[in-house]
Structure formats: C-alpha cells, structure tokens
Amino acid sequence: MITLQLTNFCPAQIADSGQCFRFQKTEDCAYRLIAGKHVLQVRKKENGECIFDCSRTEFDRLWKPYFDLDTDYAAFIAKVPSSDLFLSSAVKAGSGIRILRQDPWEMLITFIISQRKNIPAIKSAVELLSQKFGEPIGDFSPPVFSFPSAKALAAQSPEILRGCGLGYRADYIYKAACMVASGQINLAAAAALDDDALFALLLTIPGVGVKVANCVLLFGFHRIGAFPRDVWINRIIDEEYGGSFAPEQYSGRAGVIQQYMFYYARYRT
DNA sequence: TGCCAGGCTTCAC
C-alpha cells in the first residue's frame, strides 16, 4: 500500500467521467478498479492524500501510466480561456479527471455497447459479459472477473451474447469479436497507425460509427486529440456555444477538454 | 407506464 500526494487526480471524478465502466465506489471515498487482470483499490483522503492498495513496483509499472500521471493536466486547464465561462466552470468542477490508458479491445466492445444506453445500463451489460465470459481474478468475495477476450466472445453465438442485455448490439459485438479473434483486425498493430488511419480502420468494424470510433481512439488508444460528440456534447454545444464549437482550438488535447465538458454537464444535473 | 439512453445501419429520395 502506498500513499501519494497527487495534483489533478480524483478517483471519484474519474469513475464518474463516463470513460470507464469498471471503476466503482465501494465505500466512502474508496473505489475499486478492474483493468486487465488487475484489481486496484484506491482512496483519496480529505487532506488530498491518495492511497493505492498496491506495491510501489506495481504502481510505477502499471498504475502510474494507467492514470496518465506523467502528464501535466494543470497545463491543459491553464490554457482554457477565461472568456469561456462554461469551460472554465467545467475544468474547475472536474480538475481531477485524467484520461485513462485503457485496453483498446475492452473500449471497442464497451463503446459499441454504449450506443443508446445510459451509463448504469452499460455498466450492467459489461459486468454481465465479464461474469459470464471473463476469467476470475484474485480471491475476492463476491468474485471478480476480467473483461472477456475476443476469443472468448467469438466462441459464443449472438443469441447467447444477447443474454447479457445487449439487445441488437449482440450481433455487432459477435462480429467485432470474430474480426479481432481471427486476426482480421489486429488492435496491437493498430496502435502504430496514425490517428486518421486508425480511425478509418475502426470504422470498418460493424457497430462502430464516428462517435464510437472517436471514443475508442481517445480511451483505448490514448489519442487525446479525438473529440467524441455524443448527445451530451451536442446539447452543450447547442445550449452553451450557440450550436458552434471548434475543438480544433484545442488541437492535440481536445479529448481532455471533451471529458471536462461531459463530466460537468452530467455533474451539474 | 412511458421515456430516454456516451448511435449505427439501412433505405428512400
């Protein structure tokens, strides 16, 4: 267990920022995160100290990059113009958000699931998929399961997958799993592509449109220039920016700005 | 009970 004083890091805000669905509050100020075959308990005390339930070695190797702790988010916040009142409030409310470095495969499937679902429903579906087709991790009670592999999902049928509350998305997920399991889509190799080529590749996967592809770019491949536009962002642009917002003004970091906007829009409701 | 959800695909036109 290690204790650190971190700036611009808040587990509560990250867990509620809509980028991850297996980062749950367990008790007051305590959160549990499942990533790959790893489970992390993290807590932030009122004095700002962050307590990570892992060794220093594991933290440095795994969680430090996962939480993107080497990136200066204060610099992103500082570049928001004070004339933008909405965004100024948003970065103040969500100053502890970071863009996690999550698994591309898990992000692909998770954001295919996300279409026309609310966040509690997405979490339920992801959890069901993991319980049914993932691998048990550690020795927890109740047991914890990893997110299922492409091979594990490709071995099912769309009808069986549908039993996880996926609805019409089950066909997309089955086809995506087959493409990845067969090697037709190689997500590891795709990480070497530039943003445009990666975006185009993702669009070839059934159930992946412009919005989902941008989410996979941002949350699965850490392309923080990607700017996913969903119903929340479009609503913000309509209501706060008169229908016109140019993410290009935040070139190379628009995805971070998008997260502040998304979090704040949900936070204040 | 009815509405809506971090959209995508298909099909007219």
Next chain:
DNA sequence: GTGAAGCATGGC
C-alpha cells in the same frame, strides 16, 4: 449526399 426510420433492452 442527406435525412428519417428502425432497432432491443434496462434504468429511472
């Protein structure tokens, strides 16, 4: 190329 309809299901 553009716009509208249809889609399955769960949460509130």
